[in-house]
Every structure is written in structure tokens, then in C-alpha cells.
Amino acid sequence: MAEVNSQEGVIHSDKLSYTAYPRSVSLARRRAARLVEEWGHGDQAGAVALLVSELATNALLHGCFRGRLFQVELTLAGGMLRVSVSDPRGELLPEPRPASENEQFGRGLLIVQDVASSWGVEERSVGKTVWCEVCVE
Template structure:
């Protein structure tokens, strides 16, 4: 990704947290634990683990490739009715995030971004007057229901469960099915396929 891809903000946040961290390794677990706690408290426990992991990866990238002595790294987390968004801002605007091929095992920076891309609905970066912001976003089930997406699948690695949302009524999903990892998950029509969730056990932290 070589160009910023800012997205319009759909609504004022329902919840918001902004905190600056010193550019030290100690800040990474602090930011990770704070993100997990806040996202769960804000009513999205199924995304708390993934959001915390993404914050950890983006913080680590900022430390390795975006930090300057005496300048802080900012973590900004918001939830609005449609989206969970995490941002990590650093002062090095010339060091842009670029994922690396999986085979380049020494590129910790690029591998972390591959993980971010796998966990989030989307990610990108935006320029600042000084530095840059790297963000990741997750579409919430409410947003999917409002746009008429017939089936919304959520994988919760903290509880080892899969949640299938279906039958959108324009505001929410009328049906939510929860199954543990290892069970076959039947996605209703119009998707109409069955998923083997046994391999998801390998993703449990």
C-alpha cells in the first residue's frame, strides 16, 4: 500500500479513547491490555482480542520504524454504530507501511501488517501534518445488517466460538447462532455452504 486511503467517518463515536505513549517496548503491552479492556467494555468483546493484537502490532511497527527521540506515539480507539477503529500515530511520515511477502521471514514490519490485514476488515494509513497514522477498522454486525448483507460471520478467538448473524431486518440481525470451534458451521442461504471450524483451534492464543 503506497497511497493513503482515508475513509469517511459515518457518525460521531459512541466511545473514544486517546492516549500518548513513550516510544519504549514497555508501552506495547500497556497499549494492548488497554485496548482489550476498552473494546470489551464498549460492548464488543468478540473483537477485543483481535483489536488488542492489532494495536500491539501497530505499536511495535511504530517503535521500530516511526519513533523519534522525545516524540510520543499516539493510540486512538473509537467505536461508532457501524465501525470499530484503532489508530496508531508516529512522527515519521516518510516511513510508510508496506506489507512484505510471507517468505521474507526477516521482515518483522511487513509480517505484522499481513497479520493486521488478516484480522481487520480493512487497514490503511493517513498523512498528518507531522508524521502519519496507521489505522485498522472492523465493520460491526449492525453496519452489515443495515446494508443488507445476508450473513455476517464473527470468529472469536478468546471464547473459541463462531457467531453467525443472519436474517437482517435493516437495523440488526434477527438470528445469531453461536457454535464452539470444532463444530461444522452451516451458513444459511444465499451463502449456503458449511464450514469446518476444526482448523480454527490452531489459532487459539
């Protein structure tokens, strides 16, 4: 959605960087749920928390180097809430894949596809941003 990408029409925005430790995923998830609630869309707080958790976990497992941060950004504009997670590894672009029944990992992007109205990847000069959007109207 073009409206969410530009600063025009932005109602609320939040951006925070996290260290590449597992605890950061739960911190990002709780922060996202609280903000969505404060922004008046509590009915979507659980969905947004799940999306942040999946994307942040992917950044932690596949996108971070030791000592580098990942960043979570939430933007509310034009009836859409965008979750963006940026990490320093641009050479590893995510793709959904089926996971076998015995695999512990591998379902994150399938969950994102199911819960979000859209999602994608933006390459950056250093790293990448994986984003998804949820309709809040």
C-alpha cells in the same frame, strides 16, 4: 468509513500517547482489549488487541524518534471500531511485504490485512497515522 472519521455517530472514543519503549506496546494492547470489552464488544477484544500490538510495534520500530511519543486512538461508531496509531515519521510509509521464513519481523501488516476489514495510512503535517477497522455488528 466516513462515519468513524467524523465526530458524528461516535459512540465511544479513547486516545492516549505512549513513550517509545517496548513496554508501551503491551500497555496499549491491554488498554485496548479492556476498553473494547467495556464498550460491549468483548468478542472483538482479542482481535483489536492484536491490531493495536502490530501497529504500535511498527510505530515503535519504524516511526519514533528518541523522546517522541506515539499515539493510539480507538473509535467506535456506526458498527465499526477503528484503531489508529500515529507517529512522528511521515517519510516512512508502511507497506505489507512478504517475510522469509527465517525473518523475525516483517509480518505485522500482513496480520493487520488478515484480521481487519480495512486499513490505510493518512499523512499528517508531522508524521502519519496508520489505521484499521473491525466490524463489530
